[in-house]
Amino acid sequence: TQAIMNYGEKIKKDSLAYNLHSWSPQGGLAPKVITKAEGIYFWDADGKRYFDMSSQLVNMNIGHGNKKVVEAIKEQTEKMAFMGPGYAFDVKSEAARKIVEVAPDNMGKVFFTNAGAEANENAIKIARMYTGKYKIFSRYRSYHGATYGAANLTGEKRRFPSEPGIPGFVKFFDPYLYRAPIAFSDEKEATKYYISQLREQILFEGPDKIAAIFLETVTGSNGIIIPPEGYLKGVRELCNEFNIMMVCDEVMAGWGRTGEWFAVNHWDIEPDLITFAKGVTCGYVPLGGVLVSKDIAKFFDDNTLWCGLTYSGHPLGCAAAIATIDVYKEEKLLENSKRMGIILGEILENLKTKHKCVGDVRYIGLFSGIELVKDRTSKEPIVPYGNDPEKIMKKILGMLSSEGFATYNHDNILIVAPPLTISEMELMEAMDIMDKVLDYVDNMIS
Ligand code: PLP
Known part of the structure; x- marks a missing residue:
């Protein structure tokens, strides 16, 4: 036991000496x-x-230690640990197909990333390329990742180190009914209020300039905020009216977390893009991605997709995703x-x-x-x-x-x-x- 204790102390000492830990002053940490x-x-x-x-x-x-996923990664490591994004190979094709199969019906293709922030970075670019517009709406009570673009989407304080922000990023308030400034008689009335506010903000920002509205389908780290009845449908209708891409960030809410493959399924909504990560491989190896609608996928038949990553479609991530999706189904x-x-x-x-x-x-x-x-x-x-x-x-x-x-x-x-x-x-x-x-x-x- 003494040896184990010393082992633990050494790890902690080295971690404090050599690791930079997220979101904290480094002094006084006791991981x-x-x-x-x-x-x-x-x-x-x-x-x-x-x-x-x-x-x-x-x-x-x-859960930790799932043997099926571990075996799939082991096998893929031995077979082919890496292949560049320009090639087609079995696990990359199969992972994308399996993801599209469990996604809403309008979804067409997947662009793979390493994790959630990068998924949002690429969704911003895809929405801009597809619409030819540049403004990006997102909400205050949100977290979309810590890289520069994703941090600019983020509404809470973790965006501050990335400010002054990217021009054209606009924030709006979320339907957080517990602390709403108005005592609504029911969810529908709240929805009416928040959607009309958003509509007015769209008009004042210029609908012909707005490429996308990003939202976490169910707000995660900022306090599990569940959209009131009709809210997502209201956002969908505004997006249809003004040709704005509806981007649902399902990095946290996706992959069974809410009891559905994607949280949008609860409200029968088809977004134009869905970003995902986390539960697609549960971290056995990192993987994220952007799901795009069939319409968007078709647009890029004739237009260049100005997106790329050395590790887009990494074989280990894709092998892990296939096994993980099977685990969701089998278990x-x-x-x-x-x-x-x-x-x-x-x-x-x-x-x-x-x-x-x-x-x-x-x-x-x-x-x-x-x-x-x-x-x-x-x-x-x-x-x-x-x-x-x-x-x-x-x-x-x-x-x-x-x-x-x-x-x-x-x-x-x-x-x-x-x-x-x-x-x-x-x-x-x-x-x-x-x-x-x-x-x-x-x-x-x-
Ligand atoms: N989007 C949401 C909703 C998240 O909860 C997170 C991470 O917590 C991210 C994006 C960023 O993902 P990652 O940390 O994998 O870059």
């Missing part, structure tokens, strides 16, 4: 050293087990996501009834968030927007983690999004930990 992961669990160097209740960064949908993970999602929803509603620190719970499939407040009537968030001077959320995550519940937060919102392989027993066991920690939080605010 957990992880040595093993299996199914819905992972273990630290002390042998402590954690429920992976965020599926890492909401990407490990099929009926979409069905499980739906079924467990209903149970999770009941658990969350109970937590909301029981704990005064819970202002709102939002859930669809195994994609959910718990919004913490100081006071349910005023809805004052437990930490202010973009700022947690007393490190309250860190403390709450620390309590969860010490009880073996690993997840992350965004401002005052806790993300709960376990692997789609989770069983009812496991879900209840994990959520008992959440229940216990929320007792502490109730005390904290009283």
